[in-house]
Structures are given as C-alpha cells and as structure tokens.
Amino acid sequence: HWDFGGSTVIASDFIRLTPDSQSHRGAVWCKIPVRMRHWEVQMHFRVHGSSGNLFGDGIAFWYIDPAVSKFNGPVFGMQDKFRGLGVLLDTYSNHNGPHSHDHPYISAMVNNGSLAYDHDRDGTHSQLDGCTARFRNRDHDTLLSIRYVNNALLVATDIENKQIWQPCFRVPNVKLPTHFVFGVSAMTGDLSDNHDLLSVKVYEIEPKEPLEDNIGVDYRTIEPSADSAEPPRPHVDSQADSGWSFLRIFLLVLFCAIGLVTLLVLGLVYHTRQQRKKKRFY
Structure with a gap:
C-alpha cells in the first residue's frame, strides 16, 4: 500500500529518506486515498547527523492531491505549488528578513496549487502557524501528531521522552477534502542530516460534536484553504542559495x-x- 522514491532506503526497522550527505531527496507515500473525514496521524521519526552547527534541510508530512502533487521537488522533497497540506519540520534557518523563532521549527502550510514555498524566508510568508521544537540529535524517540477534526488542524510533539503530547499549534477553519494521500519526505542540500522514518500510525477520529454546516457536503470537491496565515513581509533577494x-x-x-x-x-x-x-x- 506504500511506495517510495528518490534516495529512500528501506531497512528492517526504519526507513532512511536521506543519508547524512549533500543533495538528496527521498519520500514514502501511501497509494490508498484517505476516505476519512476526521483523522490523526502519529509519525515516529528521527533527525540526526555528525555536524554540530551546520545541518539541513528537514523532513515534512504531507496530505496532498496525488493527481497534481508529486513527491520529487524542492520543498523538503515535495514539488513546489503542491495541492493540500504540508507540516514542515525545518532544521536550517535561512532567515532572509526578520522572524522571531529559532530552528528547528515546525510549521504548517495549506496550498491550492497556486502558492510557492519561499526557502529564503523559511516559508513564513505562507505558514498558518508554527513552533520551535528541538527534535534533532535526540537519544530517545521523537514523535509528531497531526490531527484534523472539525476543520481544525492540531499539531503536537512528544520529543522530551515523557510520553506526553505537547501542543505546538492549533489552526481553525482549515478546509481539506477527502481522497488525498498521506506521505513523508525529506531533503538535504549543501548541508545534510540523516532523516529517518520509524513508523506512521493513522487513526480515524469520531468528533464529539460534528459541525452542522458540513452535513450534505461532498468532501471530495472541497478546495484546500485556510482563513489564517502569517502576514506577508517583503522578500529581500539573497545572493546565497538556501542553506x-x-x-x-x-x-x-x-x-x-x-x-x-x-x-x-x-x-x-x-x-x-x-x-x-x-x-x-x-
């Protein structure tokens, strides 16, 4: 039910999306469309490498339209102008222009296929929300939870070895259709890291109070959208490439x-x- 591509290597107990070397892209994705309206994905992953200060680029979770979005491109291994949801775990700060967060940084982006991801600004012009999360080079399990229930996106982490989900952010009024697919990808550029995937667990969620305005809606035809996003800020051309x-x-x-x-x-x-x-x- 799963496929893979790029630099991905399948081991007995984990999947290595990229090795700790330059210029690699790897991905795995489910070939079966998601028919659930409300769901949770728990991703057990590991990002580690030999470098102490210079490393990149990151790993990402995707819920995308397989008809127009391909797992091969410059956005953490995904094509640019994808259609769907991306939760991006960015380890390198390009920091072109001001922002107030440190890296590693987790953010979310919803795209209808028209938005380009700007690496020079770390995607801050199109993100819904985000949080700093020190998940790199941990000697214990690091996990990410993505919940989509009643048009709300909730992202949480368990990276402190406490078996407790810590909220990262919650974004209401996020519209996502059914029949997209789940996937995970990673990328290295001139800087690198090992990006490993240990497991992906998918759960169907039964909302306690379903939204009444969703009754009778054909969820397959919903256009990916979100009401909230970071306010745009001017782009400053950089002579140096990302990373x-x-x-x-x-x-x-x-x-x-x-x-x-x-x-x-x-x-x-x-x-x-x-x-x-x-x-x-x-």
Whole structure:
C-alpha cells in the first residue's frame, strides 16, 4: 500500500529518506486515498547527523492531491505549488528578513496549487502557524501528531521522552477534502542530516460534536484553504542559495584570512632576502 522514491532506503526497522550527505531527496507515500473525514496521524521519526552547527534541510508530512502533487521537488522533497497540506519540520534557518523563532521549527502550510514555498524566508510568508521544537540529535524517540477534526488542524510533539503530547499549534477553519494521500519526505542540500522514518500510525477520529454546516457536503470537491496565515513581509533577494549563506560567508572569511597570511609570509621572505643582498655590498 506504500511506495517510495528518490534516495529512500528501506531497512528492517526504519526507513532512511536521506543519508547524512549533500543533495538528496527521498519520500514514502501511501497509494490508498484517505476516505476519512476526521483523522490523526502519529509519525515516529528521527533527525540526526555528525555536524554540530551546520545541518539541513528537514523532513515534512504531507496530505496532498496525488493527481497534481508529486513527491520529487524542492520543498523538503515535495514539488513546489503542491495541492493540500504540508507540516514542515525545518532544521536550517535561512532567515532572509526578520522572524522571531529559532530552528528547528515546525510549521504548517495549506496550498491550492497556486502558492510557492519561499526557502529564503523559511516559508513564513505562507505558514498558518508554527513552533520551535528541538527534535534533532535526540537519544530517545521523537514523535509528531497531526490531527484534523472539525476543520481544525492540531499539531503536537512528544520529543522530551515523557510520553506526553505537547501542543505546538492549533489552526481553525482549515478546509481539506477527502481522497488525498498521506506521505513523508525529506531533503538535504549543501548541508545534510540523516532523516529517518520509524513508523506512521493513522487513526480515524469520531468528533464529539460534528459541525452542522458540513452535513450534505461532498468532501471530495472541497478546495484546500485556510482563513489564517502569517502576514506577508517583503522578500529581500539573497545572493546565497538556501542553506548556503552562513557557510559561504564562513568559507569566504577563511580563504581571505589564509590569503592574507600567505601574502604576509611572502612579503617577510622577500624583505629578508633584500636585506641580505644589501649587506653583501658593505
């Protein structure tokens, strides 16, 4: 019932979507459409790597239209301008323009196929909401819960090894159709991490108080939408590609320092030789 692609490797007890090396994309997705109106997905995952400060890019959960959205693209392994819901676990801060959160960062985006994800702004111009979550390089289980009940999206984490769900955010008035599919993808760029998927559990939820205005609605024809989103802010063009700005600056400074030291050494050697030549004439 599941398929996979890209750099994904299937092991006996986990699925590695990307290895800890540059420029990889991997994904797994369910081939059976979701007919449930209200559901919860619990994702057991692991993000880890050898780098202490520079790592990326992240892993994402998807509920998307398989007819127009493909698991191969620049948005954490998903094509851009997807149609459906994405819950994005972003480990690298591109930080083009101001925002007030740290990374790793979990956010949600609902798209009808018209919005482009902006990596330079970490998707903040199109996110519904988000929270900081320190899920990388943990030595215990890290889990994510995505609940969609009565047109409300609820995201929670269990990353402190306490077996307790901690709310991340809740977004009301989110419209999602049925007959989309679940999937998980990950991506590395110039920075990297291992992105592992250990399990995906799906539950049908029975709402205590179903919404009356949904009675008689054909849920397959609903257009993905959400009433709330972050206010837009100006985009500032960056000369550095996503995931490279800090690294390029660091390398540039390093090479400049090496070049300066080399010039100083060469200058000192030249000066010493000139002094020796002058002494020969006395």
